[in-house]
Every structure is written in structure tokens, then in C-alpha cells.
Amino acid sequence: MQIEHVDVLVIGAGPSGSVAAAILRKAGLDVRIVEKMKFPRFVIGESLLPRCMEALDDAGLINAIESKSFQKKYGAKFVKNGAVCDFTFKEQHTTGWTYTWQVQRADFDKTLADATEQMGVKIDYETTVTHIEFNGSDSVTTVVDAKGAEKKIAARFIVDGSGYGRVIPKLFGLDKPSSLLPRKTLFSHIKDLRRSMADEPNRITAVVHQPGTWIWIIPFSTGLTSVGFVGEPSFFEQFDGNPDQRFRAMLESEPHTKERFRDMEFAFEPKTLEAWSASTEKFYGEGFVLTGNVTEFLDPIFSSGVTLATVSSQTAAHLVIKKLKGETVDWEKEYMEPTMQGVNVFRSYVMAWYEGTLDKIFFSKNPNPAIKQQICSVLAGYVWDQSNPFVAQHDTALKRLARTIELTEKINEE
Template sequence: MPEGYDVIVIGGGPAGATASGLLAKWGRRVLVLEKEKFPRYHIGESLVPGCVPVIEELGATELVEAAGATKKYGISLIWGAVATPWSVDFDEVSPHPYAYQVKRAEFDNLLLTHSRRLGATVVEEATVRGLVYDGDRCVGVRYGAGRSEELTEVRAPYVIDASGQGKLLARQLDAVGWHEDLRNLAVWTYFQGGDRLDGRRAGNILVENCPPGWLWLIPFSDDTCSVGFVAQTAEVAATGLAPAEVLRRQIGESNEVRRLLADAVEVAQPRTAKDWSYTCGRMSVPGCVAAGDAAAFIDPLFSTGVMLAMKGASSAARTVNAILDEPGRDDELRADYEKAYRDFLDVVVSFVRFFYDPEKKIVEYFEQAQDLVDPYRALAAREDFIMLISGLYGARPVMESTAPDPLAGTAATA
């Protein structure tokens, strides 16, 4: 591996592709080490408008549109004391009228390929085994290529850990903090055919309360849809059924999801994931910052996963870019990065916990969102709810770094 990189990025998912793409776009020499061969399967298919500014910043909007991603104009729910469907539309308040429903294998591959085009060097099937330190400072990584047991060491002034659920930095620091009350299990599969919501809402994600948990239905442009059930792991175990049987039972006991799937055919084997909600107690050390799932992952109720990954990676890229210019500000800029990240995570976790009571009046959910993000009542409570679930709330954009904008004073779209 040749020397001379400014930044090593561990992982090529949405966080790694975003951070590497932006840094390469700004003229940095970037190496991405991705353990898998792309395209590869991943869950987390429903994006929110908070992703859109980052996609634009990367210059990838036309690519996403051309790939046939389903336009998602809002979210539709059967949730709350009144068991009838209700919806909110992003363009009620957001400058971005829609987000996307995406097949993650396609979307993630698109982003990583785009990072290559922007100038990042991407090595796939390269598994990072550990960080390299000089004293207390991270100065590089050791990785294995393919199935080889031989490790290669490569160094750079900065490392970004975007290793996803691998959480390389946090695991080495023993800093993974699980949200015990959100130790949930998800089971999901795919259907072809069936109906969709009417009109403009045909691309919406549908979230339906279905005790002891909730169902999602995410429509795609190829006439398939992702359908899953989320509940506390203990509640699923208490049924005595296999997770796939629980999913099918909950679909049968639902109202709107069952209606939409009445003429659909299940076309994939069910998959499961569990115990995934966590926030890492440390997200950086001198020479290394974590972004995306390597820093935190919050319950999927509001589809924040990819947004957190891309927003966090954008902020991480700005932070690292500024530190490379002014190494003496390392501690200051890392501290600001972590604070901005944690402030947003605290709000999301608080609201998820509140929203998990499915018996409240709808207006109570709106008012709780307002209490969390808009104490001065600058917007109506319903608008604050939309801003929160869109990842766009507040006067200061989510996870915006105070690091200087690399494109300030230049043509931002150049």
C-alpha cells in the first residue's frame, strides 16, 4: 500500500462513502478500507430529508434520482389513541419536499462508487483488525486483505472510523453504551405485488402499531416492499414462536399492512437483527473520530439510521479537514463534534421513548417534539414534529461542525 494519504476511512457504507467522498472532493488524499465486496445487502431502506443536503453536497442527487429510488413525501402512521391512519408531509415545513426509499445494496454501492469518482482510493475485502497508536494518538491502521492472515500497516495523519456495527474504536475503548429499554428485535422480509397508499403517499413508509410492537411497510419502485416487525426481544421470546412466525402473525393481526399485502406474495426469507440501540461513550481519540453506526445507532422507529450516518460523516469530514489545516485545534474540534452528535442523539432517544407509548393523543406527540426542539414556539407543534422526524430541526443544522467550511469563498458546486 503506497504511503501519502491524508485520511484513512474504515468502512465504505453511507458514513464512510460520505466522509471519503467529501474529503476527496476538497482535495484530500483518502484511502477507504471496506471489509466486504460491494454491492452487499443491508437493512435501513427508508431515508429522511436530513439526508438530502448531504447527497447534494456530494453531488450525487442526479445519480440517486436516475437509479429509480422511490420518492418518499412523508410518513403515514396508525399510532396513537385513535386507531385510524394519519400522515404528515415533509413539504409542510421542510425545504426538501421528499426523501427516498432505497434498496441499500444499490444505494450504498452508488455512494461508494461516487466516492471513487471524486478521487478516494477504495480497497474492498480489506478488514481492519486494529488501530495503530503512537503514544495516545492514533496514527494508522492494520488490515488484512481477503482471507489472508498477513496484516498490512498503513499510516495517515487522521483516521475516520466508519466501521458500522463493528464499532472498532468504541469496542477497543470499551465505550459501547447500550440503551437497555430499547433492546429490541426486528424481523423482516420482502413481498411483491399488493396495494400501496393512495396518490402522493404511495411512496410513504407506513408505520402501524401492532402490540406488542410495530410494523413497517416500505414500498420500492420495482413493485416489491420491505415489511418488518419490531418489538422488545423479551416480548418476541415470550410468544414461543420463531421470529418469522411472529412477523406473519402480526401482519395477520394488523389492519392497514394486512390490507395492503392481501394480494402480495412473500418473495424472500425473513431476516432478524436485535439489541442494536446504543450510543458510544467516546466517539474520538486524538487522530481518530467515529461516525455513523460506529458512533451510535438509535431504534429505527423514525428511520434515522442513514441520516445519522451521512450527517455525522459530513460533520466528521469537516472536523478532520479543519484539524489537518490546524493540528493545534484537534482537541477543541473533536469536542465540538462529539457534543453536536450527542445533543442530537439525546433528542432522538428521548422522543423515541416518548413515542413508544402508542396510546397518547396525536397532538401530544406533536407537543413533545416541540418541547424538545422548539421551546420558544417558533413553529407550530405539528411543524416541529415534522422537523424532528425529518432530521432538520433547530436553528443550527443537525451535527453541523463549527469547523470552517472547506468551500467557503469558492463555488460550492464546483
């Protein structure tokens, strides 16, 4: 059987794979991407964060995205029982990007993949990895295309950016349960004829529907808006009928969505996803590194998925370049630790959201402007900025702040 030889094999052509491949290619390496799906393909994770812009810029992909006229995103808004907490990215603690995009991922991911291909990276679509054999850092990967033809690709290193496909963790038994509770979503894209242009469409809105259940509202530049309910599986059991009927009943049950989306047309029948949180035993090994959702996927709230995917790929790609130059790489210190730093900060905020801790902070009567800027930086994806106390002390700072707010408001009421 014929064996093709490349410097680096990247598994997956999504944002994680494209960013890694583009950076590797810019360094002069021969890179090949194998992708199981045919692009464009549907996927959620439609609201980006400013921090991912640095990774996209490093990969040379910003201009390609700009040309597509995706909806610019300048902040994030949280709503509960009519109360509003609005964050604007230009008012954040960390110096960095102050905007990003809200995108239909099918178009966004295809844009990244096409731009990467134009850099000289060949992409084999509809190609499935069936086996990987490592010999030290070198590897031989067996793949099968849509017609059933099999071939082998020899590589000096593998970057697994396969997302939910989780190729290497599944092949080598590295998967482990997530620490987060299993949750479910029902969502669709809606023809948004009643969109307010005053405070939208340049931000994502997260609506607290009831304890443990929330709604995302993500306007696109096309006039469509992505809307989804997220909660524990038991929440969805109270709604009867087909997906269309159940989703319309949910929209009717929430004052913030009731009038805006009543009788609006869905671009597709509402879809369900559940139990998406996942983790893995290790993020690297001899001859490979895992990036993006292959390492760990948390939750849709705070839109951390694409940011963790692109930033981890950015870091991994530069370390692979260093490795292939013959330099020493401390994968634990240079990759595992910073990647887990980002994951752990976001995890603290995800847990604080579902526990109600962030409700007390977001909807407090007299928010502290400096603290709001620090939290805004986290919401912008700057979860590696140790000068921010709400990053450095992410596991305790939110709870302390919530208790302080609760006591202060109680005293003021008395």
C-alpha cells in the same frame, strides 16, 4: 512489510464512510476506504430523511442517487386502529429539503461507494482492520484482505464510519450499553401487488400494532415493499413455526396489513435482528473520529440512522480538513456537542413513541397546525434547529403537549 501512506483512512464504505470520504476528497486530500464486506450487501435503514440530503449534496453524491430512480419520499404516515396521522415534509417549520428517498440499501450504499470511488477514492473491499497503533495524530493501521494478505496503512487521521462493525470502539474498549430497552424485529421484502397508489408509495407508514409494538411499511420503486414488526422480544414468542409462518401470522394479526399482504410472495425468508441499540464512551480522540452508528444507534422508528450517519460524517469531514490544515479544532464543542444534540432529540422521540406519548399527539382530535409543522421538522431530520421548540425543549415539550391534549379532550367529553 510494505506501508502505504494516505492523508485520511476511512473505515467503512456505507453512507457514513462514503459521505466523509467524498467531502475529504473534494478538499484535495488523499483518502483510502477499507470495508470489511463485499458490496452490494444487505442492510436495513431503508427510509431516509430530508436532512440527510444536505450532507449528500455537500458530498457531491445527489446526482448519482437521482440516476438510480429510487422511490421519492415526501412524508410519513402513522396509523392506529384505523386513525391516520399524515405528515408532509413540505409543511414543516424548518426551511430545508422537502423530499428524500426510500431505498433498498444494498443498491443505495453501492451507488454512494461507486460514486465516491469515481472521485478518486480507492476502496479496499473484504478488508478487515485487525490493529491500529496511534502516535499522536498519526496512525498505522494493519488490515487483512479476503486472501489473508496483510498490509499496513499509515494515515494522518482516521474516520471510523464502520457502522455496526464499530471497529475503534471494539479495538479500544470504548463500547458502553445503550439507555434504550433491547428490541427485536422480524422483517422481509414483499411483492406488493395490492399497493394503494392514492397515498402511497411516496411515504413510510408506521402502524401501531399494540402498545410497544409497531410495523414499518416502506414501498420501493421496484414494486417490493419492506415490512417489519418491531417490539420487545416477548411479543415474538407468541408466534410458532418457521420465520415465514410466524411472519405471515403476524401480518394476519394486524387489520392494516391483513388483506394487503395475504398470500403475497416474500423476496427472502423473513430475517431477525435484535438488541441493536449501542453507544460509546467518546466520539473522538487523538488522531480519530467516530461517525454514524459507531457513535450511537437508537431505533428504526423515525428513520434516524442514515441521517445521523451522514450528518455526523459531514461535520467530521470538515473538521478533519480544518485539522489537517493546521487549524485548531475543538472536537468537544464542534463535534461531540452537535452530534449529541441530534442523538438526544431523536432519543426523546423514540422514548415518547414507545411510552405512548406520541400516540396522544399524533391521533389527537384537533391537532394544532403550527405544532404539527414543528414536529414534522423533527420527523424530517431537522433536529438541530433551535428555533423549533420541539427541538430546543425536546425532553419536556412532548410530555407537556400530551398532557394538554389529554386534559382538553377530557374537558370536551364532559
